[in-house]
Amino acid sequence: MPEAAEHVGSGKVRELFALDDERLLLVASDRISTFDVVLPTEIPDKGRVLTGLSAFWFARTHEIVPNHLLALREDGRSTECRRLEMLPIECVVRGYLSGSGWKDYRTTGTVCGHVLPSGLAESSKLSEPVFTPSTKAMTGHDENIDRDRALELMEPELYDAAEQASLAVYQFASDYANARGIIIADTKFEFGLDPEGRLVLGDEALTPDSSRFWPADVYAAGGPQPSFDKQFARDYCETVGWDKTYPGPELPDEIVAGTRARYVEAFERLTGIAFDDYVADPEAVLR
Ligand code: Q0Z
Numbered sequence: 001m002p003e004a005a006e007h008v009g010s011g012k013v014r015e016l017f018a019l020d021d022e023r024l025l026l027v028a029s030d031r032i033s034t035f036d037v038v039l040p041t042e043i044p045d046k047g048r049v050l051t052g053l054s055a056f057w058f059a060r061t062h063e064i065v066p067n068h069l070l071a072l073r074e075d076g077r078s079t080e081c082r083r084l085e086m087l088p089i090e091c092v093v094r095g096y097l098s099g100s101g102w103k104d105y106r107t108t109g110t111v112c113g114h115v116l117p118s119g120l121a122e123s124s125k126l127s128e129p130v131f132t133p134s135t136k137a138m139t140g141h142d143e144n145i146d147r148d149r150a151l152e153l154m155e156p157e158l159y160d161a162a163e164q165a166s167l168a169v170y171q172f173a174s175d176y177a178n179a180r181g182i183i184i185a186d187t188k189f190e191f192g193l194d195p196e197g198r199l200v201l202g203d204e205a206l207t208p209d210s211s212r213f214w215p216a217d218v219y220a221a222g223g224p225q226p227s228f229d230k231q232f233a234r235d236y237c238e239t240v241g242w243d244k245t246y247p248g249p250e251l252p253d254e255i256v257a258g259t260r261a262r263y264v265e266a267f268e269r270l271t272g273i274a275f276d277d278y279v280a281d282p283e284a285v286l287r
Contacts, residue, residue, distance in 0.1 A: 012038050013047075013209065019080060023070060026204075027078045032259070034233050035244040041251040043233075045275070047077040049263040050207040052278045055079060056271045056285040057206040061172060065165040067201040068192070076282040084192025084202050088135070088153040090142055091162050093170035095129040096185040097122060098212055098225070100144055113146030123185070123214075124221040129170055131163040161199050162191050173206045180269045182228060183219055187211035213266060228266055232258040 005017035005025055013031040016024055028047035031038050051072070058069040068081040094101045094111065101111045102122050109116060112132040120126075133150050134142035150159050166189050174184045188210045190203035204210050213228035227234065236255045242248060251259070264275045273284050 014204075018083075022083050024081045024083050025073075025078055026081055028204075029077075032230070032233060034230055034237050034248065037244065037246055037248045039233070039248040039251060041256060043256060043259050043263065045260060045279075046263055048075075048279065048282075049267045049275070050204060050209055051077045051079060052273075052275075052282060052285050053207050053267055053270060054204040055282070057169075057173060058201070059286045060176075061169050061201070061205075064168045064172060065191075065199065065201050066194075067205070068203075072282045072286065074282065076279055081202065082194060082200065084194060084200055086190060086192040086202065087158065087162060089133040089145070089150050089159075089162070090136055091166040091189040091191060092132045092134055092144075092186060093129050093166050093189070094132050094186040095126055095170065095174055096183070096212075096214075096221075097124045097126065098185050100134075100141075101132060101186065104144055112144050113148070121222045123219075123223065123225050129167060129174070131166055133159075133163075158193075158199070162189075165189075165191065165199060165201065169201065169205070177213075177270060178216065181216045182266065182269060183214040183216050183225075185212035185214050185225070208263070208266060229259065229262045232262065 005019055007015065008018045009016035012033050013029050015027045019025050028051045030042035030044055030046045032043050032046060055069060055072045058067045068084055069079055070082055071080040073079065097105055097120055104111045105116055105120060109118065111130060114130045132144055134144050136142060147159065170187055177184050184206065187206055189201060189205060192200055192202045194200050208229040214225040215228050219225060232255050233251060236251060237249060240249050267275055271285055277284050
């Protein structure tokens with residue numbers, strides 16, 4: 001009888017198990033968070049959509065940088081991964097000014113040491129994507145840091161390799177998504193080192209939970225953009241007068257259905273694969 005996998009970590013909406021010394025099992029739930037709070041209502045198939053998208057990008061970017069994906073399980077929501085020694089920074093790439101990038105720019109004219117042109121608006125497209133790492137905060141929010149701060153935590157060669165790989169993978173995915181009507185405004189990667197000391201892309205990659213996906217057809221700089229996936233849920237949360245602290249509100253059936261449809265639409269637009277075909281055979285995203 002094989003041992004039950006040992007639980008080694010919980011994210012807001014994901015779970016991590018150890019399969020053995022070399023392998024982890026990453027399981028994506030159907031939980032959704034809005035305004036940083038996990039809601040009591042699940043979005044059916046959200047975990048499958050995110051797992052399938054992540055695997056799709058891993059399969060298409062492994063020649064840019066190797067990744068931790070070993071196998072996609074039949075359930076479509078769990079992946080077997082190589083266990084890595086994770087880097088101490090979150091590798092964020094921004095192609096557009098949003099979130100903490102916009103906040104930092106407004107107050108300092110810079111983001112993580114990148115001096116940006118004056119006169120940019122919220123959600124403006126940057127002339128070139130920028131690498132804007134952050135620290136991994138155990139509680140609260142990650143803190144944006146510049147290269148010098150990051151070099152207090154890691155070797156410059158490793159930092160530079162992570163920056164170059166992050167920019168290259170973002171550029172590839174951003175171009176790919178743009179051609180399918182989705183703007184990837186920014187994204188967060190997590191890298192690690194394999195036992196041979198090689199840089200490997202880990203965690204999830206280029207999902208709507210690790211990125212800002214915006215519908216390209218309504219994009220207009222000068223204010224916040226609607227989220228491709230979470231906007232119905234956010235709008236509903238705004239209408240019920242919730243104070244954005246735990247616990248969040250239950251979502252009504254029509255909001256759940258609308259939100260699920262947006263996740264499935266993002267999956268189908270980006271992968272070109274019918275979601276039902278993914279459920280029948282998850283490895284369809286790897287071919
Ligand atoms: C990922 C996380 C989650 C909680 C550790 N290949 C890897 N090797 C070593 N560590 C990790 C990975 Cl992906 C690793 N996280 C993030 C994910 C639940 C935390 F599903 N933490």
